[in-house]
Amino acid sequence: MLVINLILQIGGDEYNLIIQSLYLLLFLILIFFGQRIQFHIALIEVGGLIKQLNVMRTMARKDTLHEIKKYSERKDLELEVDRLINSFMIQPESLDPAGIVRKLEHILNLRENKFLNDIKKLITKKTLEYKIRNIGNMLEATLALNTLYKVLEHYYLLAKKTGNFYLVAQLQMLVPLLFNEAKAYLHAVTAFKFGTPIGDSIGPLVAYNLIHDKASYLIDIKKDYVKDTDVYTIKRNNRILHVVKAQGPGGNVGKPGEAIKRLIENRKNDGSEIKLVIMIDAALKLEGEKSGSVAEGVGAAIGGIGVEKFKIEEEVTKYNIPIIALVIKESFLEAITTIKKDIADSIKNIISRIDHIILSESKENDEIIIAGVGNSIGVL
Amino acid sequence: MINYIVYFIGDLSLNSVILILLILFIIFLLFSDILKRSSAMKLSKPIIKTELICVRCGFKYVRNFKEDDFISKTTGEKCERCGGILRIYRIYSMEEKRVK
Numbered sequence: 001m002l003v004i005n006l007i008l009q010i011g012g013d014e015y016n017l018i019i020q021s022l023y024l025l026l027f028l029i030l031i032f033f034g035q036r037i038q039f040h041i042a043l044i045e046v047g048g049l050i051k052q053l054n055v056m057r058t059m060a061r062k063d064t065l066h067e068i069k070k071y072s073e074r075k076d077l078e079l080e081v082d083r084l085i086n087s088f089m090i091q092p093e094s095l096d097p098a099g100i101v102r103k104l105e106h107i108l109n110l111r112e113n114k115f116l117n118d119i120k121k122l123i124t125k126k127t128l129e130y131k132i133r134n135i136g137n138m139l140e141a142t143l144a145l146n147t148l149y150k151v152l153e154h155y156y157l158l159a160k161k162t163g164n165f166y167l168v169a170q171l172q173m174l175v176p177l178l179f180n181e182a183k184a185y186l187h188a189v190t191a192f193k194f195g196t197p198i199g200d201s202i203g204p205l206v207a208y209n210l211i212h213d214k215a216s217y218l219i220d221i222k223k224d225y226v227k228d229t230d231v232y233t234i235k236r237n238n239r240i241l242h243v244v245k246a247q248g249p250g251g252n253v254g255k256p257g258e259a260i261k262r263l264i265e266n267r268k269n270d271g272s273e274i275k276l277v278i279m280i281d282a283a284l285k286l287e288g289e290k291s292g293s294v295a296e297g298v299g300a301a302i303g304g305i306g307v308e309k310f311k312i313e314e315e316v317t318k319y320n321i322p323i324i325a326l327v328i329k330e331s332f333l334e335a336i337t338t339i340k341k342d343i344a345d346s347i348k349n350i351i352s353r354i355d356h357i358i359l360s361e362s363k364e365n366d367e368i369i370i371a372g373v374g375n376s377i378g379v380l
Numbered sequence: 381m382i383n384y385i386v387y388f389i390g391d392l393s394l395n396s397v398i399l400i401l402l403i404l405f406i407i408f409l410l411f412s413d414i415l416k417r418s419s420a421m422k423l424s425k426p427i428i429k430t431e432l433i434c435v436r437c438g439f440k441y442v443r444n445f446k447e448d449d450f451i452s453k454t455t456g457e458k459c460e461r462c463g464g465i466l467r468i469y470r471i472y473s474m475e476e477k478r479v480k
């Protein structure tokens with residue numbers, strides 16, 4: 001009130017002068033402190049997102065812990081789960097890249113086995129193997145979310161501590177994108193808990209549908225052909241198809257690369273020959289592409305760190321076998337959460353595409369490998 | 381108080397009107413931005429469906445997903461038409477429903 005009183009006592013000219021100087025002051029403040037103000041606004045925004053990330057991380061951890069508690073009576077469960085969530089893997093040195101794939105494979109296998117064994121040690125009640133695998137997948141998603149949070153928090157605190165505007169500006173640009181990723185991981189935890197097929201399961205789903213299709217005749221089943229991977233041999237369109245698929249219904253991607261390699265070698269030893277390899281996998285779509293749309297190309301369609309891909313490429317090059325890739329487009333969120341209807345609906349389309357490829361690229365009685373690549377959760 | 385305001389507004393120069401409008405505009409922008417952002421951050425809950433097929437007569441059923449359902453599982457449910465065994469052949473999520 002006092003201020004208004006004061007202003008009112010002043011005459012028109014002086015009043016305008018005050019307003020003018022206020023403008024000038026504002027102008028100077030913006031020139032000299034503009035960046036600092038922006039810095040603090042950005043810091044508040046990023047801080048809010050990081051707080052939300054923390055909530056999501058806690059939710060994921062709680063969910064996972066709750067699920068494990070159903071099968072375990074151990075008292076130190078929380079401690080052990082935190083130990084698993086904070087575990088890490090060191091990639092082999094790439095300074096001398098010769099033989100790095102072999103080293104990488106060793107480390108990856110080691111990690112996978114140790115992770116699963118550690119979970120098995122936690123579980124004291126009698127539990128089905130596939131349930132344990134799903135818990136493993138839940139833990140993986142929680143681990144990913146935890147790592148994401150820790151890295152972002154690190155940069156946030158660093159920016160805050162050093163007052164570095166550019167650091168926080170970068171965070172401000174990245175955090176909304178990474179937030180979507182975090183959201184995907186949180187949803188993934190739920191999908192793995194229920195054990196539903198996820199978007200990435202489209203490969204095994206196509207394999208399953210191909211095997212059980214009316215036009216296919218099952219000849220042979222080889223469970224655990226290589227670790228966690230099954231091979232079904234069927235007759236379809238007068239060709240012999242070896243369908244490779246990770247073993248379900250637990251969350252598991254198997255070793256399709258190793259399976260394809262061994263199939264090609266074994267058929268060679270038996271005096272037969274693989275004439276064609278077809279791979280089916282989910283691929284990240286571009287923002288404008290439709291979910292569940294199918295694209296066709298050549299090459300090894302398989303994600304991951306690259307060990308399996310390397311093996312397939314080595315093998316098909318060695319025997320000069322053509323390799324065709326069918327990919328189903330989906331977003332990152334769709335790939336790791338319960339499969340959307342649009343994507344599940346594309347299965348029929350893919351199978352007819354496979355038939356088309358088989359008929360045009362091979363002759364009767366040829367042997368063909370069909371690999372449904374992806375996580376086989378929820379698909380036996 | 382009201383007297384003051386009326387008096388004050390009556391005496392405003394063009395400069396201060398612009399200043400006040402500018403401040404109001406900035407506040408509006410800030411709020412709309414925050415609102416937009418917070419709506420994008422909401423988590424949604426999907427509806428998951430399980431489709432079953434009768435092994436004997438091929439009749440199809442759709443129901444909500446239950447835990448432990450997986451594709452190719454026979455759930456022990458019976459076909460209403462012929463009493464045959466039902467097998468799960470499809471699981472998928474429908475459009476998402478907003479929660480909270």
Ligand SMILES: [Zn+2]
Nearest residue numbers: 434437459462
């Ligand atoms: Zn029936």
